[in-house]
Amino acid sequence: MKLTTKGRYAVTAMLDLALHFDKGAVTLADIARRQGISLSYLEQLFAKLRRGGLVDSVRGPGGGYNLAVPPSKITVAEIIVAINENIDATRCGGEKNCHGDQACLTHQLWEDLSVRIYEFLHGITLADLVSKPQVQQVASRQESRVPATITR
Amino acid sequence: MKLTTKGRYAVTAMLDLALHFDKGAVTLADIARRQGISLSYLEQLFAKLRRGGLVDSVRGPGGGYNLAVPPSKITVAEIIVAINENIDATRCGGEKNCHGDQACLTHQLWEDLSVRIYEFLHGITLADLVSKPQVQQVASRQESRVPATITR
């Protein structure tokens, strides 16, 4: 389980999609504006999300992205896994050859931790996040915002 | 809570110290040989561990490093915190200004996760790790090893 800002961007973007789940396709430009993420970077992230089967895309005018399944069926862990193709927290990638030909001293520790983190994030769906008061509060503020100018 | 290979190196090295807790000072050269970590890199890590008060150093011949307190008093979380001076998993460093002037949508999520990871790692001491059969098994193999040549 690798946790970087990349994964955080992805979860934020997916949460934005979840907030507009029943309102038709959402363009990346909208997400970029609302969440303050560069459009081109979003394009990269969504390419992976699409390959991971988490979102559906609609081309052409009026197009955009939609969640492939309802928010209650998508967990945070799935999003992060789709973004970071390498998932293991261990040094050896599960090969247990971290140290020469043998497992390193702390191999088991990182494996345990990895499982814990995964379980935590797997227990949280987008629907869970949407229902949080804090999220709704921030979201409503974003709706009423003056659109900023978007580069490219 | 930032989890990188850097932190893993540090925990592995500290575990090595814990395994030799009652046997006098341990040189970095020994750790480098046993754990397959570059000596110069260990020097950097132990400078931080020393500043963090986790280890004591003894200079001169016969010198080396010792745990500053018994293994049962040192948690994995402390080690990682000492190594990565920045601890927060959130984008804004607790400032809650992740997105312009307001907290980003997922601020709370990362804060929660951060706490979870910290609690997990704070619940594991070096003594816990030492008592694990797997660790002892790997450790005993390392003791009987032919010393490899060390560069510089």
Place this chain on the structure above:
DNA sequence: ACATTCCTGACGGCTTTAGTCAACTTTAAC
């Protein structure tokens, strides 16, 4: 046709990681 939007690949700056090298200080042992 045309504008909109997704899609793809290449590229560059930046930070972090991992490791190297060199010089220095302390101190035990001879």
Place this chain on the structure above:
DNA sequence: GTTAAAGTTGACTAAAGCCGTCAGGAATGT
């Protein structure tokens, strides 16, 4: 008191990953 073992510090490099930009292309509704 010399010497050698060890820690201490700082500068440096190479590689990787992150973040973002740019340029073009493909699909598609109007």
